[in-house]
Amino acid sequence: MASGLISTMSSPVPNPTANVTRRGFVQLTFGWLAGAFATAASLAGAVRFLIPNVLYEPSLRFKAGRPEDYPDGSVTFLEEERVFLIRKGNTYRCLSATCTHLGCTVDRADSGYHCPCHGSVFDDMGVVKGGPAPRALEWFLVTLSKDSRLLVDKSQTVASDKYLVT
Amino acid sequence: MNTPLPKQLWQRFQRSVMGRSIFRVGLPDSKLERAQAMVSSFLLHVQPAKTHRHSLQPGYSLGLGLISLYLFFLLVGTGVLLMFYYVPSTEHAYDAMKDLQYVVSAGLLIRNMHRWAAHLMVLFVMLHLCRVFYTGAYKRPREFNWVIGVTLFLLTLGLSFTGYLLPWDQLAFWAITVGTNIAGYAPVVGPKLKYLMLGGNTVGQEALVRFYALHVIVLPGIAGLLMAIHLWRVRKDGGLSRPDEPGEVVEQTELGRLPGNKTYGLMELARGTTPQVGVDPEDLVLSWPHLIFREMLLFLLVVTVLLFLAIFWNAPLEEMANVVHPPNPAKAPWYFLGLQELVSYSALWGGVIVPGLLVAVLVLLPYLDRNRQGVGRWFARERVIANTIFSVCLVVAIILTIIGTCFRGPNWSWQEPWKQPPPHSEGH
Numbered sequence: 145m146a147s148g149l150i151s152t153m154s155s156p157v158p159n160p161t162a163n164v165t166r167r168g169f170v171q172l173t174f175g176w177l178a179g180a181f182a183t184a185a186s187l188a189g190a191v192r193f194l195i196p197n198v199l200y201e202p203s204l205r206f207k208a209g210r211p212e213d214y215p216d217g218s219v220t221f222l223e224e225e226r227v228f229l230i231r232k233g234n235t236y237r238c239l240s241a242t243c244t245h246l247g248c249t250v251d252r253a254d255s256g257y258h259c260p261c262h263g264s265v266f267d268d269m270g271v272v273k274g275g276p277a278p279r280a281l282e283w284f285l286v287t288l289s290k291d292s293r294l295l296v297d298k299s300q301t302v303a304s305d306k307y308l309v310t
Numbered sequence: 311m312n313t314p315l316p317k318q319l320w321q322r323f324q325r326s327v328m329g330r331s332i333f334r335v336g337l338p339d340s341k342l343e344r345a346q347a348m349v350s351s352f353l354l355h356v357q358p359a360k361t362h363r364h365s366l367q368p369g370y371s372l373g374l375g376l377i378s379l380y381l382f383f384l385l386v387g388t389g390v391l392l393m394f395y396y397v398p399s400t401e402h403a404y405d406a407m408k409d410l411q412y413v414v415s416a417g418l419l420i421r422n423m424h425r426w427a428a429h430l431m432v433l434f435v436m437l438h439l440c441r442v443f444y445t446g447a448y449k450r451p452r453e454f455n456w457v458i459g460v461t462l463f464l465l466t467l468g469l470s471f472t473g474y475l476l477p478w479d480q481l482a483f484w485a486i487t488v489g490t491n492i493a494g495y496a497p498v499v500g501p502k503l504k505y506l507m508l509g510g511n512t513v514g515q516e517a518l519v520r521f522y523a524l525h526v527i528v529l530p531g532i533a534g535l536l537m538a539i540h541l542w543r544v545r546k547d548g549g550l551s552r553p554d555e556p557g558e559v560v561e562q563t564e565l566g567r568l569p570g571n572k573t574y575g576l577m578e579l580a581r582g583t584t585p586q587v588g589v590d591p592e593d594l595v596l597s598w599p600h601l602i603f604r605e606m607l608l609f610l611l612v613v614t615v616l617l618f619l620a621i622f623w624n625a626p627l628e629e630m631a632n633v634v635h636p637p638n639p640a641k642a643p644w645y646f647l648g649l650q651e652l653v654s655y656s657a658l659w660g661g662v663i664v665p666g667l668l669v670a671v672l673v674l675l676p677y678l679d680r681n682r683q684g685v686g687r688w689f690a691r692e693r694v695i696a697n698t699i700f701s702v703c704l705v706v707a708i709i710l711t712i713i714g715t716c717f718r719g720p721n722w723s724w725q726e727p728w729k730q731p732p733p734h735s736e737g738h
Binding site: 191194195196199200201223226245246247248249258259260261262263275276278 | 484487488490491492505506509510511512514515516633634635636637638639640650653654655656657658720721722723
């Protein structure tokens with residue numbers, strides 16, 4: 145065994161391209177390409193399989209009741225949707241309660257909001273006043289539905305100076 | 311001399327047709343039979359017929375890798391038992407935990423054992439990694455086995471993390487919310503990765519099923535396979551690392567320098583090297599009984615400690631997961647608290663960049679550290695620079711973990727553990 149090994153090792157290194165015919169080259173190339181394609185396709189298919197097409201989550205658009213349900217100057221936490229509904233006079237706005245840091249639910253503080261997980265602090269306008277949060281809390285689009293209910297769309301964020309006037 | 315009765319019975323069974331067909335060698339007496347016993351048994355042949363004395367010194371390896379392996383076995387055993395009652399559904403998971411605690415016979419004990427074994431496995435895999443570093447055991451030819459080992463360490467963390475969600479209590483829900491959001495900070499693929507992990511936008515039923523599948527089959531399957539390769543490579547690289555022996559026969563041949571410190575079992579023939587025929591390697595002892603006995607003793611020790619922990623300390627179970635109110639403070643398991651402390655300064659730096667770089671350096675370590683000196687000894691003087699860098703990183707990690715564990719109170723604010731937390735109003 146050992147002597148056989150030595151004789152192979154001491155012979156000159158064979159040129160790997162010397163014995164490749166045109167047919168062999170084509171066969172090798174297409175063989176490997178087909179194999180690579182099949183592997184890549186199966187992997188892509190498996191990943192696509194894991195991306196859900198239907199979500200059984202609460203809808204991102206929801207009705208939040210009648211405008212007059214909210215007293216003037218109130219900040220109301222909607223548990224299901226994890227948002228604050230804010231009324232000032234006849235203006236209505238909706239502020240996300242999901243911390244922009246790591247997704248915990250922020251609490252209403254005396255002035256502004258704070259996140260219990262890592263201590264981010266936001267002012268009344270959702271602007272970061274302290275802690276690790278990288279961005280301000282998001283404002284969601286509030287419109288009025290045909291049956292005069294507040295309609296919040298969490299898939300659409302708006303600038304902090306946009307609000308619904310009734 | 312009188313042969314004890316159990317041994318007499320055993321020997322009689324062994325001489326029977328059935329006994330001989332099952333145990334080819336049986337309880338070995340002579341040296342030849344002891345070697346044959348190791349080679350002829352499927353379960354024993356994973357190990358060499360002879361073991362180097364250096365590998366048997368408890369002070370060298372401390373048995374850390376073996377303890378991790380035993381804990382993995384115990385986790386599979388208790389985990390399979392738990393699967394008979396657990397239901398991966400947001401409606402039933404928490405009830406199943408309560409059943410295990412209060413209704414199922416020995417349910418509490420099995421769950422406690424699973425929980426403690428999981429914590430211990432993370433701890434011992436970490437310690438094993440430190441041992442391999444401080445003894446320079448990752449150097450040639452064991453570089454790639456170190457890479458496999460680091461992968462196994464990450465898989466251990468992944469197993470623990472996925473298992474963390476399954477009880478569906480407050481601890482589980484918010485730890486996973488925080489953890490998956492950290493993954494969401496990864497550049498380019500972050501948000502997509504988070505969506506894929508959760509099977510949606512929030513931690514819910516889909517996330518629970520996904521974590522369950524990962525926890526009970528995908529990750530243990532991969533980890534089991536890698537463990538087999540890890541152990542096989544330890545064998546093929548000549549057992550545990552040890553210093554070069556003085557005065558060893560090292561010949562210069564056409565094949566190059568022959569490694570002098572390899573051991574060969576009865577049936578081994580490694581490709582590319584030549585066994586030193588006629589040279590009887592020194593300092594080898596028969597694995598039966600010297601290695602086997604120590605291994606069984608260590609297993610008993612591990613089971614004893616685990617049972618002790620499981621009997622006297624219950625695994626925590628908080629209130630059922632509440633999507634609206636995170637506990638204050640919301641804390642990850644202890645081995646992630648160093649990371650969470652970093653994340654509280656900056657999610658991108660603390661959650662992605664720093665740990666990402668650390669893992670990359672850890673994986674590439676054997677290819678970065680080209681120093682060939684100081685293999686097989688603890689804290690070798692030749693490796694003082696590498697050891698110092700590693701120790702500094704280790705101490706920083708430990709300090710961050712201690713801060714995250716003991717010094718963080720409500721709102722993640724600084725809180726000395728010996729002082730009462732300030733009166734805290736929830737505000738709702």
